[in-house]
Amino acid sequence: MADTHKQWLEKLEANSRTKQEQFMNDIAAKLRHPRMYEKPQHPFRGAPDFWNTFEWTEEERIKGFTENFLSVGGHVARLQTMEDAKAYIVNKAEEMSAKYVVRQNEPELAALDLEGSLAESQVSVWNTDADQYWRARAAEADFGIVMADHAVAYTGSVTVLSSPEKGRSVSLLPTVLIIIIPLERLKTRLGEVLVTFDEAGREKLPAGIHFISGPSRSSDIENDLTIGVHGPGIVYALLVG
Amino acid sequence: MAGSKTEATVKARADLALNDEFLRKAVRFTTERLRNGKKKATDEHGNWEEWRERGKQIRLHTIAHLDYYLNLFVNNARANGVHVHFANNAEEAVGLTLDIAEHANAKSVVKSKSMVSEELHLNHALESINVEAVETDLGEYIIQLAGEMPSHIVIPAIHKNRYQIADLLSKEAGYTLPPDTTALAGFVRKKLREKFLEAEIGMTGCNFAIAETGSMVLFENEGNARMVSTVPKTQITLMGMERIIPSWSDLEVMATLLPRSATGQKLTMYMSGITGPRRDKDADGPDEMHIIIIDNGRSLQLGDPEFQELLNCIRCGACLNACPVYRHIGGHAYGSTYSGPIGAVLTPSLNKNIAEWDDIANASSLCGACYEACPVKIPLHDMLVYLRRRKVESGNGSKIEAIGMQGFATVMGNSSRLGGVLRLGKLGQKLVVRSGVIKTKLGPLKGWNTYRVTPSLPKESFRDRWDTLDQELKQGLKQMEPSMQNRMEELVRKREQDEKQGKGGHGHG
Ligand code: SF4
Numbered sequence: 140m141a142d143t144h145k146q147w148l149e150k151l152e153a154n155s156r157t158k159q160e161q162f163m164n165d166i167a168a169k170l171r172h173p174r175m176y177e178k179p180q181h182p183f184r185g186a187p188d189f190w191n192t193f194e195w196t197e198e199e200r201i202k203g204f205t206e207n208f209l210s211v212g213g214h215v216a217r218l219q220t221m222e223d224a225k226a227y228i229v230n231k232a233e234e235m236s237a238k239y240v241v242r243q244n245e246p247e248l249a250a251l252d253l254e255g256s257l258a259e260s261q262v263s264v265w266n267t268d269a270d271q272y273w274r275a276r277a278a279e280a281d282f283g284i285v286m287a288d289h290a291v292a293y294t295g296s297v298t299v300l301s302s303p304e305k306g307r308s309v310s311l312l313p314t315v316l317i318i319i320i321p322l323e324r325l326k327t328r329l330g331e332v333l334v335t336f337d338e339a340g341r342e343k344l345p346a347g348i349h350f351i352s353g354p355s356r357s358s359d360i361e362n363d364l365t366i367g368v369h370g371p372g373i374v375y376a377l378l379v380g
Numbered sequence: 381m382a383g384s385k386t387e388a389t390v391k392a393r394a395d396l397a398l399n400d401e402f403l404r405k406a407v408r409f410t411t412e413r414l415r416n417g418k419k420k421a422t423d424e425h426g427n428w429e430e431w432r433e434r435g436k437q438i439r440l441h442t443i444a445h446l447d448y449y450l451n452l453f454v455n456n457a458r459a460n461g462v463h464v465h466f467a468n469n470a471e472e473a474v475g476l477t478l479d480i481a482e483h484a485n486a487k488s489v490v491k492s493k494s495m496v497s498e499e500l501h502l503n504h505a506l507e508s509i510n511v512e513a514v515e516t517d518l519g520e521y522i523i524q525l526a527g528e529m530p531s532h533i534v535i536p537a538i539h540k541n542r543y544q545i546a547d548l549l550s551k552e553a554g555y556t557l558p559p560d561t562t563a564l565a566g567f568v569r570k571k572l573r574e575k576f577l578e579a580e581i582g583m584t585g586c587n588f589a590i591a592e593t594g595s596m597v598l599f600e601n602e603g604n605a606r607m608v609s610t611v612p613k614t615q616i617t618l619m620g621m622e623r624i625i626p627s628w629s630d631l632e633v634m635a636t637l638l639p640r641s642a643t644g645q646k647l648t649m650y651m652s653g654i655t656g657p658r659r660d661k662d663a664d665g666p667d668e669m670h671i672i673i674i675d676n677g678r679s680l681q682l683g684d685p686e687f688q689e690l691l692n693c694i695r696c697g698a699c700l701n702a703c704p705v706y707r708h709i710g711g712h713a714y715g716s717t718y719s720g721p722i723g724a725v726l727t728p729s730l731n732k733n734i735a736e737w738d739d740i741a742n743a744s745s746l747c748g749a750c751y752e753a754c755p756v757k758i759p760l761h762d763m764l765v766y767l768r769r770r771k772v773e774s775g776n777g778s779k780i781e782a783i784g785m786q787g788f789a790t791v792m793g794n795s796s797r798l799g800g801v802l803r804l805g806k807l808g809q810k811l812v813v814r815s816g817v818i819k820t821k822l823g824p825l826k827g828w829n830t831y832r833v834t835p836s837l838p839k840e841s842f843r844d845r846w847d848t849l850d851q852e853l854k855q856g857l858k859q860m861e862p863s864m865q866n867r868m869e870e871l872v873r874k875r876e877q878d879e880k881q882g883k884g885g886h887g888h889g
Contacts, residue, residue, distance in 0.1 A: 147483055151463060158466040159454055162621075162675070167447040169682035175448040183437035185629030186636070187430050207646060266663040273663040274611055278573055294635075294647040303661035307610045311603060312573075329647070330632040336653070337628045341456050341593040346665045347610070348595075348653040355603040356649055357565065359519030360545055365565040368518050369572065370603025370650065 186330050195327040200292035201378060204325060207295025211353035212366055213374045224319050224377050225251040231317070231375070232257050232282060241265060241277050241313060242284040244304035248319075253284070265306045274308050283313030283371065287320040289332040290376075294352060297376060298332055301347035310351060316371035318351070322380030415701040417644020418753070425640060435637045436757040438630050439692035442591075446682065446691075449591040449624045454673070456594025460656030463670045473674050474505045477583075477616060480670055481511050484614045486580040488512040490572075492598075492605035493520050494585020495695060496618040496674060502583075514575050516604040518568055525552055572604070582608035582666065586619040587695070588634055589671075592627050595655040596671065599638060599648040606650055615657070615666035621673050622691040628653075634694060637755035641696040686766040690726055692756045699760060702753035721750035725763045 142150070167174045185191070195203060205215045218224050228251070232240065240262045242248050254262045263276055277283065285305070289298035297318050301307045310316055326332055336344060355370030366372045422428040442449050454464050467473035477500075481489065489511055491497060503513040515524045522540065525548050540548070546559040549567055557567055576582075584605050588597040596617055598605045609615050625634060631653075639645040658665030681687045699721040748761040 144483060148463060151465065151479075155463070155465050159451070159464075162466050162673075163447045163451050166450065166621075166679060166682060169679055170444065170447065171683055175445055177448075179441070179445045179448060181441055181626055183434060183441060184627060186632050187427070187434050189427070189430070211645075211649070266661075271663075275577065277664075278577060296647055296651075301659075301662060301665065303659070303663070306662075306664050307606070308664045311606050311610060328632070329635055330629065333628040333632050333635075336595075337592065341459065341655070344593055344595065344653075344655040346654065346656055346658050346662060348655070349606065350647065350651040352645075352647045352649050352651075354649070355601070357518045357602045359517070359522065360542060360561045360564055363561045365518070365561050368565045368569055368602050368604075369516070369607055 185334070186328075190328070191330065193328060195292060197322065197325075200325050200327055201322070203292040203327075204290060204295055204376070204378070207292070208353060208376050211295065212356070212364075213295075213353040213376060215376045215378065218377055218379045221247065221251065221319075221379060224379050225253070225256065227375075227377060228253065228282075228284065228317055229256050231315075232260055235281070235315065237281040237315070239263075239276075239280045240282040240284065241280040241309055243286060243306065243309055245286050247286050247321075248284060265309055266303055273306060274312070277306060277308035277312040280309075280313035282315045282317060283309045283311075284317045285310050285319070287318050287324055287376075289335075290320045290325040291329050291332055291350075292325055292327050294329055296329070296350045296352040299349050299351065301345045301349075307347040307349065310349060311370050313371055314367070315373040315375070316351075317375045317377065319377045319379055322378060325378065411701040414643060414697070415753075418641055418698055418701070419644075421640040421644040421646065425636070425646075431633065431636055432755055432757050434633050435694075435755055436692065438625060438633055439694070439756050440689070442624050442626060443622060443682075443688065443691045446622070446624065449626060450621060450673070453589050453591040453594055453624055456592065457589075457596075457656070457671055458594070460594045461669070462594065462656055463668070465670065465672045467672055467674045467676070469676050470500045470674075473500050473618065473672050473676070474502060476670075476672050477502060477618075478505060478509055480614065480616060481506065481509065481581060484580045484668075486511050486614070488514055488575065488579045489581040489583055490514050490516050490575055490579040490604075490608050490612060491583045492585070492600065492608045493517045494618060496585050496620055497583065499676065500618070500674075514572075514579065516572050516575070516608060517602060518565065521568060521572065522548060525549070572607075576607045576611045579612045581614045581616060582610075582612035583616045583618070584608050586617050586623050586671075587638070588625050588631060589619055589623045590626070590628060590631065590653070591624050593655060595628075595653045597631060598652045598654070599635075599650070600652075601643075601645075601649045603650055606652055609652070609654055609666070610664055613666060614668045615670070617654075617669070617671045619671055619673050621675050621678055638694050638696050641698040641753070641755040687725070687763060689758050690722075690763070692758055693722055693726070694756055696755055698753040698755060699750035702749040704747065704749065721760045721764070722758075725760060725767060 164174060201217065205217070208215050216227055218227060231237075237257075237260050240253065240257060240260045242253060242262065242264055244265045244267060249264075254264075260282075263271075263280075265277075266273055285299055287297045288300045290296065291298070297320060299305065299310050299318075310318070336348065351374070354366045354372050354374045355368055357365045357368040359365070359368075425431070457464050465476050467476060487510075489506055491503075491513060493515065497503075503515075506513040515521050522545055526540070542559040542561060542564070545564055546557050549564055550557045552571065553567055557563055584598060586596045587599050589595070590597065596619065598609070600606070609617075625631060635647060635651060639648045654669075657667060657669040678691060681690050700723075703721050750760040751757070751762075754760065
């Protein structure tokens, strides 16, 4: 095989572009209309109107989120300040003897100074050393600590977005996941979060957008609910504010 | 009797299937649980009809303008740095996959279960070039270890109890594991973690593809689809050409309909939107991302007024759980990837082969429970009738079927006999085993919805329910709902009238 990887990919792309035309022309022909290049009117975009005006008060959002998250086996703590969040995390890490902790490289988390406060644990900060194999660091971690970018009360979900400072693995590979949710990021409906991705547009989207609604689960052995089969089995949502 | 080998095999399987009380109970247990879960979830959410209608409209709109939206998706995905490929059929899709695997020098591929990959029989192909294909869904992994056919039931490993699974996994571990669910899952977690970190390629399906941003969306509960799309260097997404929706706003409707219909959940534990390979400075996510867009018979439904709506299907499995025939004998795979009412229509239609008509269609076509369950209102029951008509028209209707249909009509037409005879399951079973050969294509529900069975219902343990189920099975199934009964009678009456007036098919070009 003389071709380099790049040449091979270029060849595939050329094939793909030719085929794309055939594919689309064939679809248009089967649909019995000329190829459509103009954006069609889409009168039914998104949720029904009655739903888009539905909104919970803050107290209802907290209540709704908490109930949903608890019902799938997650844990929720309602805290006033980031100091409280820090105390909560330190306490949990000691209680469970967490040896390895990995956290996102975010200013709110840096301000907690977990590195200085968790004497018994080794705390690493995502992607701060180019020579590390970060996926493996996350895979061996007992605790992963992340900030929520958004949260949705109605479904009990938290949204995390990837970036160089925010690894996808940090919310996925550790055994225990701790998510800090500043209250102002807690919305009522899923649509309130999803619409922000339409507004941002393609170029501004991160590679990974993940909605997390509780611990990883399966019922594949005797139909028994098993928690934590791949993702974190213990998930704490800390509502702060 | 040289010519009857296949038939003998099918019959043998049929006997096996119908005698297997354990499997039957398991299927009924799970489908019932899922069905009740759906009911609870949709009641709780409210305005379900409006949501269904909205879901239907979005799917109809997208498919009606598929050339525009698919093209938009492809251009956006490319702009995101994805290598997009097209496959007209299974061979092309397999060819592309193997080519990518070879160029990635892959020794192993970690997979999260998807229907499309089943459709392509990929594991086999990968093994032919010495690439290990590792299924990473818990149940799927167990079955693979056992060296059995990929699951023939709802929960792929349900026919194995804890003790058998412990034996299997102990062999793999090299030490003895206790027959305890948590311990077993814990071992698999550790074992598969090594596989995720080792594998050169991760492979997933795709629940939805967002045209306006070129993103692909995955719904799941275990987290293995996230693993597969985050950890390995190369990621391949297999995507049916109809998976498109226009925007993230439209995803709210799909995310409202899909998990509630599939498992009764408000949302699956994970919903991920992936937009291209990892960014330059990201420390995880794949370096190289491929999306293979697959036709494999789907485009045949485009422009066909009777079947185009099949492309609206969001693969939730609700029609399977609603189907009395599937509930009763379901869960036994007889070679087809897609099962239940949707499978009965989709399989022959995907294969371009109307002759592959089977008994489940006869039974389901008159009942309509599948339509009522469907979150995007696909008129499956009508399609089953169309399909049958086409088959008869093309001369493929067998005599046995004609008789069977008559018998069915007789039963249906005489309402006084309904009460006694129409205990749904019995009827279903009769139709299916009629002529002593099972021809149904009742495939696995497992894999149908990849995030699968995770009942979020009030805890009633498997074992608690077991005895009751046993009783129920012995007593036969519950009486048919009156509304369903009326509908069936009405349909038979209409059909008889049509036949008398010599009305055959109506306008299928
Ligand atoms: S046809 Fe069946 S699987 Fe498809 S969307 Fe409707 S109910 Fe779900």
